[in-house]
Amino acid sequence: MIAPRNTHATPAEIHDLDPQAFLEEVQSFEFWFQAVEGYLSGLTYGHKPETADPPLAELDRDRLITVLCNYCVGETAALEGASGLIAIAPNRLAKVFLSTQAVDEGRHLEVLLHRMRDLGVADPDLEVERRASRSLLLFKRRLLELVASKDWEAAIFAQNVILEALEFAVFHSHAQTADPVTREVLLGIVKDERRHIGFGENELGRRLASAPHMRARIGQVKKELDHLVLDTLEETMQHIGLPRDEHDRLGRSYLESVERLGFV
Amino acid sequence: MADPLENEAEEAVREDGARQRFILEDTGFDEVPKKYRRFYRKWAGPGDSLAPNEVICPVCKVVIRSTRELRPGDRVYCMPCMSRLVVVRTPAGTLEARVAY
Numbered sequence: 098m099i100a101p102r103n104t105h106a107t108p109a110e111i112h113d114l115d116p117q118a119f120l121e122e123v124q125s126f127e128f129w130f131q132a133v134e135g136y137l138s139g140l141t142y143g144h145k146p147e148t149a150d151p152p153l154a155e156l157d158r159d160r161l162i163t164v165l166c167n168y169c170v171g172e173t174a175a176l177e178g179a180s181g182l183i184a185i186a187p188n189r190l191a192k193v194f195l196s197t198q199a200v201d202e203g204r205h206l207e208v209l210l211h212r213m214r215d216l217g218v219a220d221p222d223l224e225v226e227r228r229a230s231r232s233l234l235l236f237k238r239r240l241l242e243l244v245a246s247k248d249w250e251a252a253i254f255a256q257n258v259i260l261e262a263l264e265f266a267v268f269h270s271h272a273q274t275a276d277p278v279t280r281e282v283l284l285g286i287v288k289d290e291r292r293h294i295g296f297g298e299n300e301l302g303r304r305l306a307s308a309p310h311m312r313a314r315i316g317q318v319k320k321e322l323d324h325l326v327l328d329t330l331e332e333t334m335q336h337i338g339l340p341r342d343e344h345d346r347l348g349r350s351y352l353e354s355v356e357r358l359g360f361v
Numbered sequence: 362m363a364d365p366l367e368n369e370a371e372e373a374v375r376e377d378g379a380r381q382r383f384i385l386e387d388t389g390f391d392e393v394p395k396k397y398r399r400f401y402r403k404w405a406g407p408g409d410s411l412a413p414n415e416v417i418c419p420v421c422k423v424v425i426r427s428t429r430e431l432r433p434g435d436r437v438y439c440m441p442c443m444s445r446l447v448v449v450r451t452p453a454g455t456l457e458a459r460v461a462y
Contacts (some may be wrong), residue, residue, distance in 0.1 A: 295442025302462030
């Protein structure tokens with residue numbers, strides 16, 4: 098007879114968990130649900146309904162719309178990428194995790210489009226088409242090609258390491274100077290991005306540790322995508338109006354995760 | 362070549378003396394289910410400092426907390442970003458966490 102497990106008990110020390118039990122827990126839908134409930138309940142389209150939203154100066158509003166359009170391209174890429182990757186994920190835990198990521202990405206796209214409507218954009222989808230960065234569109238196309246070719250490692254690298262690290266760094270930095278509503282929307286997205294970057298780095302790190310020959314192939318993908326990412330980063334930072342030293346800090350922050358995986 | 366993580370684990374085994382214990386309280390960190398919240402907190406930036414039972418996750422920059430004093434070789438988990446980490450001592454003598462894939 099199998100003894101029942103009490104899965105609702107509060108652990109005395111979570112760091113004593115068995116590694117497999119840890120993965121089973123954090124990559125579960127149940128964990129995701131309880132985590133997002135903590136910071137999304139009570140919000141409407143990613144922000145508190147009572148948060149003040151004073152009108153922006155026209156130039157600031159226009160720049161913000163351009164930035165939001167590019168964020169939407171990134172989120173659409175991740176939404177299509179994550180949902181496509183479910184089919185080729187190598188195990189159940191990865192499939193379940195990616196299903197939660199796809200939900201997160203869909204939410205991000207929705208709240209960003211909604212923010213554009215708040216700013217007076219009549220047709221946000223059309224605006225995204227008009228203003229999207231060429232570099233980011235090329236990145237998106239290449240990412241989806243990697244997914245379609247069923248190259249799990251390369252696609253996870255492009256999406257959950259490169260794209261998510263870029264978004265994590267940029268959204269966090271932008272939130273520090275954004276208007277109150279945009280700030281709340283971005284900080285909520287950053288909380289989701291923590292899971293996405295962690296999944297990517299750890300999944301790829303485990304794969305590279307067990308099959309080092311993959312390193313050359315992933316290195317080639319990095320080389321191919323690097324200039325697209327750095328062009329996008331530079332363009333976005335200019336639109337946000339970040340000072341030069343923040344450009345450098347963001348560049349370093351983006352590079353940290355790829356360096357930890359051994360790519361320089 | 363010797364695995365540096367294994368060497369650090371040995372260092373921890375050799376250390377003597379009981380570890381300091383800590384009672385963790387919820388600091389308002391809301392990115393994990395309630396039952397795990399006390400094990401994490403936000404880094405408050407310049408002016409903040411780490412207690413002997415804390416390290417920063419290098420992946421997502423959240424502060425990871427343990428019920429006991431941390432020592433080199435200890436394994437810790439960052440639930441917000443789902444990383445397994447090992448505590449190491451830096452050349453400067455401070456503790457930091459490195460990702461253990």
